[in-house]
Amino acid sequence: MALLKVKFDQKKRVKLAQGLWLMNWLSVLAGIILFSMGLFLKIELRKRSEVMNNAESHFVPNCLIGVGVVSCIFNSLAGKICYDTLDPAKFAKWRPWLKPYLAICVLFNIILFFVALCCFLLQGSLESSLAHGLRSGMKYYRDTDTPGRCFMKKTMDMLQIEFQCCGNSGFRDWFEIQWISNRYLDFSSKEVKDRIKSNVDGRYLVDGVPFSCCNPSSPRPCIQYQLTNNSAHYSYDHQTEELNLWLGGCRDALLGYFSSLMSSMGVASMIVWLFEVTITIGLRYLHTALEGLSNPEDPHFESEGWLLEKSVPETWKAFLESLKKLGKGNQVEAEGAGVGQAAEAG
Structure with a gap:
């Protein structure tokens, strides 16, 4: 019916x-x-x-x-x-x-x-893809003189400005990498030498972030360096200065967008x-x-x-039967071809 x-x-x-x-x-x-x-x-x-x-x-x-x-x-x-x-x-x-x-x-x-x-x-x-890609982008941020990576700084800066984010999961990610190029470091300075010697990888690490992490809504000029040192800045407390930097990470911002x-x-x-x-x-x-x-x-x-x-x-039964007939037909053809090959070999 x-x-x-x-x-x-x-x-x-x-x-x-x-x-x-x-x-x-x-x-x-x-x-x-x-x-x-x-x-x-x-x-x-x-x-x-x-x-x-x-x-x-x-x-x-x-x-x-x-x-x-x-x-x-x-x-x-x-x-x-x-x-x-x-x-x-x-x-x-x-x-x-x-x-x-x-x-x-x-x-x-x-x-x-x-x-x-x-x-x-x-x-x-997308999340794992973004996490890995952003880590690579931050790692190569300083390589402005390296072919193939010379635009990474601009890419990361524009990304952080457009999506109002900082780092991979947060601004502290920048503390773990050397994002300042060696060409802008004075290696005769004691401070630079001490910072490089302070870690096993010999990197120049600072508790600072690129300018693109700055929030333009902040009522005070942006503080980029010595972010965790309250005594280095007048009337400053890094735990309450929420408007100073973008607090959200770029991974979450991009993931939400896509x-x-x-x-x-x-x-x-x-x-x-x-x-x-x-x-x-x-x-x-x-x-x-x-x-x-x-x-x-x-x-x-x-x-x-x-x-x-x-x-x-x-209808479903008829469909399954047609599939079975098709499978048997293919099997018979394969067996027939095998017999024919065997006869030719004999």
């Missing part, structure tokens, strides 16, 4: 075809939006590539770009098919291709659903997926309603449309 059977007269079939035509062209627009979102996310990731150490982060934008292009192609074709169903002569050429086309549409809907899920599930991979972007794109992809599922269901009804016409040349008769020709359990 057919599942969700609906009766259609000529007027209902025409309205269904016209409605699907409009929905398909709206889906073309939705495909362009998906493509644009994927392109925007890819550009944003490229802009931060120097502080992100993970090529897998481009999987989501690449998928969005791909499904956006495919959506435009599929829905343009579906719009043409729906338009031609109004003319029996034009529809005759599409009739043999409708069933395979619907199967491809179902596959596309499954892929689109998983792409939407990836927008939510792959946000966690997570909000990917969540928005995931929601948009889910909405497009629901729209595409609705179109696929409508196309299935239109297909079965037109197939059910006793005389396709005379569309004035009533016909029945359905979603599945059999019930869900029967």
Whole structure:
């Protein structure tokens, strides 16, 4: 027994075809939006590539770009098919291709659903990528004379200013690395020599941060050096001077930014997926309603449309049986090829 059977007269079939035509062209627009979102996310990731150490982060934008292009192609074709169903002569050429086309549409809907899920599930991979990339960026901050790293200082400074953050997880991260280039250190100075000798790695470490960590909302001039030494500055307490520096780390700031972007794109992809599922269901009804016409040349008769020709359990059983037959067919072919090779060898 057919599942969700609906009766259609000529007027209902025409309205269904016209409605699907409009929905398909709206889906073309939705495909362009998906493509644009994927392109925007890819550009944003490229802009931060120097502080992100993970090529897998481009999987989501690449998928969005791909499904956006495919959506435009599929829905343009579906719009043409729906338009031609109004003319029996034009529809005759599409009739043999409708069933395979619907199967491809179902596959596309499954892929689109998983792409939407990836927008939510792959946000966690960004955190480790950002943590490692920011550590590398801070490490190479001082290498302004080294080819390939000479722009890292500018990148980190612009990042901290734009996202109002400091360091990887906080401003104290700068205390653990030498971020001042050796060319700006006076190695004849006793203070410099003492600081270099004070750690086993021979680095010049200070309790200071780059200027880009300064908060312009601070009522006093920014204090960058000797941040933990209250006696080095007048009327200063590093534990209460919250406006002096950006307190948040850049990892959390960037993670929040990209997570909000990917969540928005995931929601948009889910909405497009629901729209595409609705179109696929409508196309299935239109297909079965037109197939059910006793005389396709005379569309004035009533016909029945359905979603599945059999019930869900029967359809699933038939699908599994077809897979088994396909597997057995491949096995027989493989055995036949093996026998043939053995006969030739003999």
